[in-house]
Amino acid sequence: MGNLLKIAIRNLFRYKRRTLLTSSLITIGVVFVLVFVSITGSFKSMMIAQNTDAMLGHLQIHRKGYVASIENLPLNLNLKPKAMARLENILKEQSEIEAYSPRIKFGAMFSTFVETTNIRLNGVYPDKESAVAPLLPARVLEGEKNLKRGNIWIPELLAKGMKAKVGDSVVIVATNTDGSVNGKQFKVAGILESVTGPGGRDGYIHIEDAAEVLRMGVMEISEVAVRLKDFDQLDSFSGKLSTLLAQELNQQKKPIFELHTWEKLSPFYNIARIIDLMTLFMKLMLIAVVLVSIMNVMIMSVYERIREIGTMAAIGTPPGRILSMFLLEGLSLGIGGAILGNLAGSIIIFILNLLKISYNFGRQQGLILRADINPVDIIVLSLIVIAIAVIASLQPAFKASRMEPIKALRHV
Amino acid sequence: MSLVIAEQVRKIYRTGETEVEALKGIDCTIEPGSFVSFVGPSGSGKTTLLNLIGCLDKPSEGTLIVNGTDIAALNRTEGASFRGEHVGFIFQDFNLLPVLTVYENIEYPLLMVQQIPAKDRPERILRLLKAVGMLEQKDKYPDQISGGQKQRVSVARALVTNPKLVLADEPTANLDHNTAYQVIELMKNMRDEFNTTFIFSTHDQKIVGEAEIIYTLEDGLLTDRQVKGGNGNG
Secondary structure (H helix, E strand, C coil): CHHHHHHHHHHHHHCHHHHHHHHHHHHHHHHHHHHHHHHHHHHHHHHHHHHHHHHHCCEEEEECCCHHHHHHCCHHHCECHHHHHHHHHHHHCCCCEEEEEEEEEEEEEEECCCCEEEEEEEEECHHHHHHHCCCCHHHEEEECCCCCCCEEEEEHHHHHHHCCCCCCEEEEEEECCCCCEEEEEEEEEEEECCCCCCCCCCEEEEHHHHHHHCCCCCCCECEEEEEECCHHHHHHHHHHHHHHHHCCECCCCCECEEEEEHHHHCCHHHHHHHHHHHHHHHHHHHHHHHHHHHHHHHHHHHHHCHHHHHHHHHCCCCHHHHHHHHHHHHHHHHHHHHHHHHHHHHHHHHHHHHHCCEEEECCEEEEECCCCCCHHHHHHHHHHHHHHHHHHHHHHHHHHHCCCHHHHHHCC | CCCEEEEEEEEEEEECCEEEEEEEEEEEEECCCCEEEEECCCCCCHHHHHHHHCCCCCCCEEEEEECCEEHHHCCHHHHHHHHHHHEEEECCCCCCCCCCCHHHHHHHHHHHHCCCCHHHHHHHHHHHHHHCCCHHHCCCCHHHCCHHHHHHHHHHHHHCCCCCEEEEECCCCCCCHHHHHHHHHHHHHHHHHHCCEEEEEECCHHHHCCCCEEEEEECCEEEEEEECCCCCCC
16 A cells, blocks of 8 residues: 555656646635634634623523513513422533523613613523623623622613713613503613624613512512533533423423523524535535546546556556555545645634734624634544545546556557 | 467457458467567557457457466456466557656566565565666666666566566567667577566567567468577477
């Protein structure tokens, strides 16, 4: 095999310009895919992290039917204390869970005593919420990063529109489950940066304040946001938890809970899917580039060396060895292109990170591009290139190995 | 036992509906250790007969036994194996592999065909390099040596596997007269040293005289057989 490889590599260097052009083509293809995958991957991770770490959590549990009416923030579909206790018992037993945070979500009127508008509010336990959505405190642009009772964090657009500042007194008026209206005065403790996505423009108050505004005799929870220790376990864990939750039935023997991962709750999941699709198309293009360029080179190589092939066959070289020789040429081209492409791609990604390129996403400005390369991506990309290089060489190599020596020797 | 036995060997080429009978019933025997030449004008069937004897092609009719094997019965892989084991080839255009050095070209059949272990190869190759006078050029590539030198390497490559038979189709056609003589002389010496049977084709009358048995082919038929002195026991 070593000798065959030696001959294959020498044959590649025999046509230096052609080999250089082909390997450059493969290299450029690999670089494009690698840089694209790393940048879009970084963008996707940022987007997912913004959604999960700033608002949603990795998954959410609601009372069955709540999500279908989530736009209305229905208070009559909150989880009662008994159901909440059953849910907490289950969640506490799951070692995969890092934290969970019960929330009361409701719509209210927000008044500065001068102007009034609508606001969507989340009543949360600040410590639990920070554990589930660790980026939430970082969204506080002005004011206190610790949410105390009697305080409210309001979204920046609302603050601007209503000319509300940190330290101002405001009133929150909400309709309770029984249809009555209640109000409570709050101090604006923080202005929250708006983020793109569901809940990105909600205000926050302490959960006990929320219960008070809504005149809840006992705490009723709209949703429980859950953060996992390992995000990559999301699919397997959500499956496991769904099964566990499905066993919790109400008096009508119907499931009490419903579970949704962030993907089901955020429209950004579709963008993530589109990014994955674009990556797939980039990979398909790379496959086409490698396939066509290597096949072209190998067909030319076989055509130009017909007499040589005839000589090798005449002096007794077994067909399988001739096949291997040409396959190794294609393989070497693929390996060379993959190595150079990965090397060049890694250098470009390193330089991109050094440049600290900033970009805007929705209302978020000055985000720094952090292109990461996943070693798995490099391995998968290299394997694709190498496999396609071998596949592209198969037909020409097979043709060479099946050549009649007598005809090949006569070839001019 | 004869090394080559041909009985009523015919070869017909078909191109579409056209049939060309290149050999029209050849009968001959060639003994081991002979130095044989096929002569005749262009299109007389010399190359076709050499190709059949070299197991590069199969007769359309008749029997052709080479070294005890009916070559018509061999499939592609068996044919390759047979050639690698028993036949050496010297080509008109030398046909050295351009990416291999002189040494590596001679090593090629041992390495790729017979798969002789590395430790056993150098002695055989160096002995042949010395015998063909190419020891000093062993690290050169084919494009760095002359036509005569290339044919010397070709002779060494043909002999390195210790074949019973070496076939040379117009081995001197691309060489000047002196070099052609030197190559034929070299082939003769190799025959004497290794007791290998050499069969070559030529249309050069001066070179023909160097053969010990001369078969004349005309229009696909053997028309004459001359035996000269030396080792011409056929």
